[in-house]
Amino acid sequence: MIRKGRAFKFGDDVSTDAIAPGRYFHLRSNLPELAKHVLEDADPQFASQVRPGDFVVAGRNFGLGSSREHAPTIIKLAGVSAVLAESFARIFFRNAINVGLPAVICDTGSIQAGDELELDLEAGELVNVTRGERQRVTPLPPVMLAILEDGGLLEHIKKHGGLKLEV
């Protein structure tokens, strides 16, 4: 599957507090409402401008901070097809895959806001259509790729009748 969309550009160290602010703590059991505030403290316009298929493109250490899985969950709910970053904080990275949101490590330096991107996860390739650039992305460990392909960790467990490292 090729994922296509526009780039929304963010910097380094985008925290889970910026993605799912604590002042909306009471909306955590109402994810569609919480998703209206996704990334609000990093870019207040993002939630109203993002369209299905678009990409969140960031620098280093995306998703640092709290373990709140609501962060990748509402990015996915907003229709984002993948988060591309130079690196991810550990818990966010695992959470994203567990909820079926691709978290892709690649070189994001040349990607500008609004660039049209195409991501082929199976082939491990990212194309910047606007700039005519293509690059190989860092592959996921096999266990995470399997979880992502199954649609998330619980779907993976259901499909394989338990937690399996090799499928």
Added chain:
Amino acid sequence: MGQTLAEQLLSRAAGHAVAAGEITLARVDRCLTQDGTGPLAVRRLEEAGMVQAANPAGTVLYLDHAAPSPRRELSNDHMLLREFAARVGCRLSEVGEGVCHQLMAEDHAAPGEVIIGADSHTCTAGALGAFATGMGSTDVAVGIALGMNWFRVPESFRVELSGEFSRGVYAKDVILALIGQIGADGATYKALEFGGPAVSRLAMDERLTMANMAVEAGAKVGLFPSDQETRRYLTEQGRGDAWQPLAADTDATYERVLRVDLGELEPVVACPHTVDNISLVQDVAGTPIQQVFIGSCTNGRISDLEVAAEILRGRRVHSGTRLIVVPASRRVYLEALDRGFLRIFVEAGGMVLAPGCGPCVGVHEGILGDGEASFNTSNRNFKGRLGNPEAFIYLGSPATAAATALRGRITDPREVLE
């Protein structure tokens, strides 16, 4: 070849020897969630038809982030968690008992265990020699239901501690200085293993402060060996039989070795808006502060309150500054009550709130106004953390916080210590 402490602990839980870089299934001894992450874990289990706890006695649902609840939505979340605990027979820690990580250390965590928690500061229990790490709601839900999960065995950074603290310098300054040195992602996916001649002199309260903040350098765990201090602490909690000695093998392989001479450190502060934005206190001294928060899983323990009380005894908090003190647990609260610390805080003009996370999460109890600055003993200063993205947060030790409360400006604690 010898094993790091991280490799030892995951090898035990995996049932076979594993080395850094490997991915393995492993037994999980304890799982925790809190009221911000528990409801999602419960819903994930309901959706998957897996409403069960493999090890009910090892599963604790804590109500600490919005405690007592400021809103009906959060009260309903608390009800959901109480109902789930009753259904599967697991433990529930009520509103007012305290912060999950403090209670995990007091009541449950033991050397050699694997603990996963849907809260990033679950790594706090690494102070007791447990492989304790934060994960999301789904991962912890799987741990609750199946009693296992998958792990990538982390490479370890050895943090070699030597020397003795000089006056006005504390464990919080050590871990902040270390994070400043290696950066907020300097140890991503790694284990921080504390060792060296100074470790045996660090009290459990100090170890908990340092292990707590391992995640602020991106680390998966922050591990201390289990030694006589661990034994003393467990015995004090009435759990002496949970003790066993643990240490990394002397010929273990480390990805990196960092050396810290405690005697060379000075009081430091993390400036807005990242934890690795470290300055010497003296370089930012004089910055006006409208609120001081002493508490949290990082520095809400009895020794923290003791240091602050010694500074505030018989003095008054600055008229332009609000002081909020939140003991990390009921046990800490009662001891602080018995020892007169709470009276000191209140007589100084401060407020003492119920055990819990307090203002740290920005849900209630001390949300800042636009442009205001807070000095906290907690672990995060991200934009918006205290409920307002237009506010500023500084992090430091309880001594620096108490000194700052007295003057209403960031103050080097050495200026006010007797």
